[in-house]
Amino acid sequence: MPNQVLGFIVVSVVAITRLHDIFLAWFGDVVDILSSSDIGFALWNFRGDFGILDSGRKDVDYEDWHGHKLDRKLLDLIRKA
16 A cells, blocks of 8 residues: 555543543643644543543532533643644
């Protein structure tokens, strides 16, 4: 396949930690690396333990979004990609 451009995506990016600030710092580095290499990524889920909505983490300052708990810091991090 000479001279062909292939797309690439990281299907799932997840870190299990109880400390949200540590996760955000790590994930910020991951997003920077992937973005600078033009590599797409996806979170494990949109809503739930690993998502930006209703994650249930205790150390997040949530924002109300249509009756859901939005992790604004995580959303902003993803949007900068």
